[in-house]
Amino acid sequence: MYDLDAFDYNKVLDIVAQNCVSEVSMKRMSDTEPSCTGKDLDEMYSKLAEVKKAIENGLLPVLKKIHDTRPLVERAKIKNNHLSVKEIGFISENIVCFGTQKKLFSDGEAATLFRVIKKVRVPHIVTEKIDSAIDKKKTVRDDATPELFELNRKLKETRREIEKTMEGYLTSPETGRFIRDKHVTIKDDRYVIPIKHNFKGRIPGIIHAQSGSGETLFLEPFSITDKNNEIKLLQKQKENEIRKILIAVTETIGKNAGELNHILDVLVEIDVILAKHLFMKEHRCCIPQFSADRQIVLRGARHPLLKKDVVPVDFIMKSPISGVVITGPNTGGKSVSLKTIGLFVMLAQSGFPVPADEMVTFLFDSVFADIGDEGSIEQSLSTFSGHIKNIREIVDGADKNSLVLIDELGAGTDPVEGGAIGTAILDYLVSRSIPVVVTTHFSIVKMYALTSERITVASVQFNPATCRPTYKLVMGIPGRSNALEIAEQLGLKREILDKTLEFVSEKDRSFDAIFKNLGTMELKLSRKELEITKRAERLGKLKQEYDTKLEALLEKERFIKAEYRREFTDLISGFSSRLENSVMRIREEGASRESIKNAKDEIEKIKGDFHEYGESRSILDVPLDTADRPPLKKGDYVLVNSDYGSRVRGRIKEIDGNKITVQAGLLSVTVDAGNVDPDLEKNLKSYTGWDYELSGRDPGGFECDIRGKRYEEAKIDLQKFLDNAVLKNVDTISIIHGTGTGALRGMVQETLKNCSFVDHFEYAVPEQGGFG
Numbered sequence: 001m002y003d004l005d006a007f008d009y010n011k012v013l014d015i016v017a018q019n020c021v022s023e024v025s026m027k028r029m030s031d032t033e034p035s036c037t038g039k040d041l042d043e044m045y046s047k048l049a050e051v052k053k054a055i056e057n058g059l060l061p062v063l064k065k066i067h068d069t070r071p072l073v074e075r076a077k078i079k080n081n082h083l084s085v086k087e088i089g090f091i092s093e094n095i096v097c098f099g100t101q102k103k104l105f106s107d108g109e110a111a112t113l114f115r116v117i118k119k120v121r122v123p124h125i126v127t128e129k130i131d132s133a134i135d136k137k138k139t140v141r142d143d144a145t146p147e148l149f150e151l152n153r154k155l156k157e158t159r160r161e162i163e164k165t166m167e168g169y170l171t172s173p174e175t176g177r178f179i180r181d182k183h184v185t186i187k188d189d190r191y192v193i194p195i196k197h198n199f200k201g202r203i204p205g206i207i208h209a210q211s212g213s214g215e216t217l218f219l220e221p222f223s224i225t226d227k228n229n230e231i232k233l234l235q236k237q238k239e240n241e242i243r244k245i246l247i248a249v250t251e252t253i254g255k256n257a258g259e260l261n262h263i264l265d266v267l268v269e270i271d272v273i274l275a276k277h278l279f280m281k282e283h284r285c286c287i288p289q290f291s292a293d294r295q296i297v298l299r300g301a302r303h304p305l306l307k308k309d310v311v312p313v314d315f316i317m318k319s320p321i322s323g324v325v326i327t328g329p330n331t332g333g334k335s336v337s338l339k340t341i342g343l344f345v346m347l348a349q350s351g352f353p354v355p356a357d358e359m360v361t362f363l364f365d366s367v368f369a370d371i372g373d374e375g376s377i378e379q380s381l382s383t384f385s386g387h388i389k390n391i392r393e394i395v396d397g398a399d400k401n402s403l404v405l406i407d408e409l410g411a412g413t414d415p416v417e418g419g420a421i422g423t424a425i426l427d428y429l430v431s432r433s434i435p436v437v438v439t440t441h442f443s444i445v446k447m448y449a450l451t452s453e454r455i456t457v458a459s460v461q462f463n464p465a466t467c468r469p470t471y472k473l474v475m476g477i478p479g480r481s482n483a484l485e486i487a488e489q490l491g492l493k494r495e496i497l498d499k500t501l502e503f504v505s506e507k508d509r510s511f512d513a514i515f516k517n518l519g520t521m522e523l524k525l526s527r528k529e530l531e532i533t534k535r536a537e538r539l540g541k542l543k544q545e546y547d548t549k550l551e552a553l554l555e556k557e558r559f560i561k562a563e564y565r566r567e568f569t570d571l572i573s574g575f576s577s578r579l580e581n582s583v584m585r586i587r588e589e590g591a592s593r594e595s596i597k598n599a600k601d602e603i604e605k606i607k608g609d610f611h612e613y614g615e616s617r618s619i620l621d622v623p624l625d626t627a628d629r630p631p632l633k634k635g636d637y638v639l640v641n642s643d644y645g646s647r648v649r650g651r652i653k654e655i656d657g658n659k660i661t662v663q664a665g666l667l668s669v670t671v672d673a674g675n676v677d678p679d680l681e682k683n684l685k686s687y688t689g690w691d692y693e694l695s696g697r698d699p700g701g702f703e704c705d706i707r708g709k710r711y712e713e714a715k716i717d718l719q720k721f722l723d724n725a726v727l728k729n730v731d732t733i734s735i736i737h738g739t740g741t742g743a744l745r746g747m748v749q750e751t752l753k754n755c756s757f758v759d760h761f762e763y764a765v766p767e768q769g770g771f772g
Helices: 009-017 023-030 038-056 070-076 085-104 111-118 124-133 146-171 222-255 257-282 334-348 384-397 415-431 443-451 483-489 494-502 506-588 593-617 684-688 711-727 743-753
Strands: 185-187 190-196 205-210 216-221 289-291 296-301 313-317 323-327 358-362 366-370 402-406 436-439 455-463 468-475 637-641 647-656 659-664 667-672 676-678 703-705 734-736
Touching: 009 023, 009 257, 009 334, 023 257, 038 111, 038 257, 038 289, 070 085, 070 222, 070 257, 085 111, 085 124, 085 222, 085 257, 111 257, 124 222, 146 190, 146 216, 146 222, 190 205, 190 222, 205 222, 216 222, 222 257, 296 334, 313 323, 313 334, 313 468, 323 334, 323 415, 323 443, 334 358, 334 366, 334 402, 334 436, 334 455, 366 384, 384 402, 384 415, 415 436, 415 443, 443 455, 637 659, 703 711, 711 743
Parallel strands: 289 358, 323 436, 323 455, 366 402, 402 436, 703 734
Antiparallel strands: 185 190, 190 216, 205 216, 296 313, 296 358, 455 468, 637 647, 637 676, 647 659, 659 667
């Protein structure tokens, strides 16, 4: 049992139904009632959630008008009966619409709904039968059958013969002067010509009608009477043939009634889902969650029938609590809160989204309600007898799987007895673990709720400064009726108000003072909470602005670094070309002192240019992004970031995964790869491809050891060694090639012979290696 009328359930369904494209969908939605079957509800909400996600991802489902074809399909089962062309067109449009939806949805888009669509068999025989008989203009095709085609041909031929004869009357000099208008007219499905009334009898024929003024007579000449009769006969035969065609199409429709009704059901379901989605979007709804525990949790719940500035309802009732007592002033929002709770539970159990930020609820077998005080949206005052009658039905029918909602518990009679009866009813329901929410003004009910472990209190907030309710529901704090404050605000004499206090007992005044203080404290806390919330929102916006600006700066930094790296690459390329040209000149000029001096001057100039560029761009001390820099390798010169802010120069001694061992003078340190950057100045030779030094060890100690190297590798190293020796202005060098197969020895001798700046070469004395 669900008391739908008490919560304006059907009014809300009407709001959602306005989003449907067809009346059949509206009716289906209006007939929806709450269910306690979790499986069906899970499937409904899965379809809604998937369609919502699909639409957010760009899906644009469009439904045109859906026709309620179920009565037509039932008529189609009657033998020798036939549907009209228009009615057959409705069935065809539904089939086409279903085909469009089937293409639109897929397993990836609204998979649950697609599984339902996929199960439907489209009766193609119906489509083929309709298409062969009915054209796009929703008329029977001229060639629907050979017989119909022949009848249409004969009709056209007969009409042409009549029109030819009639044309003769219109254009003949003898008869033309008798005719009013030079055109052929049809009266009662027969061809006639309009003649002037004073020439009646001049043309033999039958007068079928005359004009309103009597000036024109409509004459059927005897010469075309037989043809007119033939047309009437052919038209009758055509009507019979069309009737046969429509009976055949209708019979096919009747034989496929199940599939056609299934198509209609799925189209209506899609229409209902899309209507719910629009309601969900317009009212900022959430999809309810169901719990196995007997609980109701509402956050930010907004009654959809209330307009403008709706104060959201936050409500919690969960184990071990099975009862909530809502208190507060009249017109403060108690009844609206109660109705919101009941309405949302029934909407949730009917498969509808609810206008709230969050909702968790138990699946109740029934919802009982007794609502009808002066704060009701549509009902008038309830009498005490009516109140008790409703309570009796609730007590007899409710169990622990029911939800009970009672407005103004115990009202309508003596306050003492009414409060006592209300307390007893509440105790009865709670002791049987029946979830119950009530509103009341009675202090005895409030006190009982405060002392019970199974009941919690709530109140609608009241602002004592303005003597007006804020309509906010506050859990855990009892409320006051604020009758004296409201009376004073409405202008009741002070004398009467003072006298009123004399009739209130000391105990009641004490309780009232406590409740008043609690209400004042809660109001202050609410304001503080609102202030903190607004401040948090401002901080959130500032953080978002900061993150946006930071990302812009980082992007600018990445752009600048990329530009610097491009400039640096071009610079290195230029340095490499200048070094190569210097070495080539030395080779070509035979290593003369002048060419060596020019080369050394060029190298010093390159070094100065490099330092000048580095200082202008600050690239020598700016670490490269890990993702952008070339991979480090053993022997590379690097800069190590120290804990003291300075950077230590060194050379990579060993690399082990993310750990790098660097030799810095006499000190060897192992650090994370993230703390190491390439030393661009020292590694210049790796960028240029030229191995040169301008200072270092004694020129007399120049030695090249190529033992153990492959032929090509050894040749390249030897060439670089000779170029470096020239740039250093070295007089004597040593080359160690080993004995081995003699291949390296031969390569060394051949290279030295062809080198223009080598004066002579010879083997070392035996004690220094001899032929090796």
